[in-house]
Amino acid sequence: MYSFDIERPTRLADAVKLLSDASEAQALGGGQTLIPTLKQRLAMPEKLVSLGAVDEIKGICTADDGALCIGGGTTHADVAAGAGAYPALASLAGNIGDPAVRNRGTIGGSLANNDPSACYPAAVLASGATVVTSSREIAADDFFDGLFATTLNEGEIITEVKFPVPEKASYAKFEQPASRFALVGIFVAKYADGVRVAVTGASEEGVFRWSEAEAALSSDFSAGALDGLSLAGDGMISDLHGSGDYRAHLVGVMTKRAVAAAG
């Protein structure tokens, strides 16, 4: 790793100030991606601002409108244990990485990184969640901005994610066993006003909504409604774990599995 300073504020306001004061400062969530990235010298921050001691952005609660609100600094393990009001989300969190990773990694860190194979982006996009930051609220449809990119500004910290709780939902993950990321992951969520389907792990542009599947499932929420629908392999991630065509095929298979599991 290149050398850097590390700060560990206990208040959100101090974290925001520290990030804005230094020119090459970066927020540190649980570090389960950022620290390996630093080890490979793929990043060279002057200063890391650890959010680990900022208790005000941790925890889970239910808002007046019924939405499940999860603090940006909440670990995957705490979401798995505490998001019982949204079982598909709790299940997703409980299958990220391994237990030790889940004890450190955070929802805010995962979303800010927007790895194209990460699990949380699928849940946020399929739920039409709202990403709350230190300065504004961003709708899920406006948040993800391509490979490892989001519409967050420099120094903006994810403080909370608000998930409307669906009538039915499920996350189907075809796991890449070495990395434990999704080779393809599908999050299906059925709301009163329609069904949303988000796909992670497949596209070179990162998480996306499969609109044809959403239309089919909104009129008939059954695996059979997806018969005949498919995506092209063009623009899909192609690597030694699977070709673009293979991933495109998996999207169809895993979407059916997700719908079947949602019941």
Next chain:
Amino acid sequence: MSQVSMTVNGKSASGEVEGRTLLVEFLRENLGLTGTHVGCDTGQCGACVVHVDGKAVKSCNMFAAEAEGAEVTTVEGMANDDGSLGTIQQAFQDHHGLQCGFCTPGMVMSAAALLSENPNPSEAEIRDYLEGNICRCTGYHNIVKAIMAAAGQDVSHIAAE
């Protein structure tokens, strides 16, 4: 360099660290607690698992500065007060839960975390919990058997592998 202080295996410990000093480096190099191993250094293998405030974490994937004020337990803290092996450690010895031993500190710490969450896990639950701990010698069978035995389960019917 800055000062960091924490409690390690019940004793207060402090030292000078850089921002980039990993917790595992602080434990091994500053405190001489070399029981915690660095295997892959990428967060995959679990040889570096320790407990921070009671939770299993990969100490190669956490900065020492982030453990300021924390209660850290390493494999050295798993022995009984008289220096004899703790229950989980003894079970690993009794059931041949190791061969080369490199992964064992992380296995013991993950096992301890599992048993504190779930005192009577099934074989499937043990295998699932050890997803982030890689062993290249044993094929895992005797590790799983040792953890079942440490939980007080009868493992006499499980054949030696």
